[in-house]
Structure formats: C-alpha cells, structure tokens
Amino acid sequence: MAKKGLWLIVAVSIVGLFASAAMALDPMGPPVANLTKGAWSVGAEYSYSDMTIARILDSWSGASTPVDIKMQKIYANIGYGISDNVVGFVRAGFGSLEWDAITGRSYDFEGYDGDWDFIWGGGFKATLFESDTVDWGLLAQYSWSGASLSGDQEDSTTYTGTYDIKIDELQIAAGPCWKASEGVQIYGGPFLHFVRGRWSDNIWDDQIRKAIDEDSQIGGYVGGNIDVSENLCFNIEYMMTGDAYAIAAAITWLTQ
DSSP states (O other): OHHHHHHHHHHHHHHHHHHOOOOOOOOOOOOSOOSSSSSSEEEEEEEEEEEEEEEEEOOSSSSSEEEEEEEEEEEEEEEEEESSSSSEEEEEEEEEEEEOOOOSOBBBBBOEOOOOOEEEEEEEEEEEESSSEEEEEEEEEEEEEEEEEEEEEOOOSSOOOOEEEEEEEEEEEEEEEEEEEEEEEEEEEEEEEEEEEEEEEEESOOOOEEEEOSSOOOOEEEEEEEOOOOEEEEEEEEHHHHSSEEEEEEEEOOOO
C-alpha cells in the first residue's frame, strides 16, 4: 500500500508539473481492456481542458481567428466486457464551457461563461498484445457536448445576447500499459483528436451559424493507474495536442 501511495504522489506531481498552465478532451485511461468477458464496471470521470478553435473576429464573412475555450466535464461511465480483449463503454454527464473576450473594431465583449449542460459519449478499448510487463492496446471514443453562453458588451448592453455551441469530438489512441509494480500501471501514447461543430449567434436580430474547427489533430498523453483495492482503481492523466491540453481523472469499480 505504501508503494501504491508513493506512485500516486509521483503521478499527480508529474501531471501537475506539465499542466500548471492548464474543447475539451475526454478522459481516456489505459488504452487496453480492463474487463473480462461479461464483466461490468461503473465509474466517475472528470476532465479540465483548454483548447484553441477558429472563430470569426468582427465579420461573419471574414477571416477566422483563434478563440481560447476552457471546459470542465463530469461523467458517469459504464463499461462492459464484450470479450476478454475488448471493452465497450458509454458515458453521460454535464459540462461547463467558457471562452475569452471577443474584441473587434466596434465592440468589445466580455468573456462568455456557460451553464452546466448535458454531454454524452462512448467508445471501446481493445488489448492487442499482452506480456508479463507490458500490454499494448487501442482506444477509440466519441463525445457530444453543447452549451449556451451569454454575455454583455463591456461598455453598454447594445449587443447583449447568447451563443449556442455544439461540438462533436473523436479521439483515437494507441500505446502501451506498463505494469510498473503490483497494482500500479503507467500508460500513454500518441492519439488523434478530431473536433467538428458550430456556434449560433443571436446577439443581433439575425441568428448566424458558423462552423468551428481545430487546426491540430495529433497529440500524446501519459497517465498512471492505481489499484486501490481488488475491485477499485484510480487513474490520472495529462493530454496535449498542438491546440489543446487537459487534465483528467477517474475512479472505477470493476465487478470482476
């Protein structure tokens, strides 16, 4: 137990070191199956992320400019062992989004903060190769999130209004899970992150819709998984692409 506690402190310290500056990347966990066929898992997940996407600055027909989005996500996760080497899972919960101020030639909006809105997703993990010390696997997951944000013009209320944002995300990861010691695994690897969506602006009389996108799709992540007990495990991880980075953690109860 003392060794597990030491590994947990090391994992949290490493993530904190990388993410001290720390939309939204979803938790991934070890990229290998963690359930035998027919077994179930139930867990809670949290992520905090920062991502840069493209938006229109001061003309909806003009060139795009970056916008910094910060998002928190809280999920309940249910997993099922499809086979001894493949696990499927679904998740649902709530997310909160905010972005930085919008500055243009004739207006200067304050930052926009959103309420907690419903989010959901799902995916699978597959173990491709197993050994005594290292397992290799593949993970793919999808999520959908939406948010309504409101704000005022900084100097007047002329442009008071709301934005509605819808985002689809796909993450695909592959990599090793190293069995560092009994009950402790270190995992990570490269991943792809695809973002598509739109935001709707009803600040003016006409509602205008624009697509959003992400420039960088390639990233990497690293994390640690601790078996707290025979059926309970905890993991924490750090993810990064050229346009986004995130901290995520989860606690999971396994029936096997």
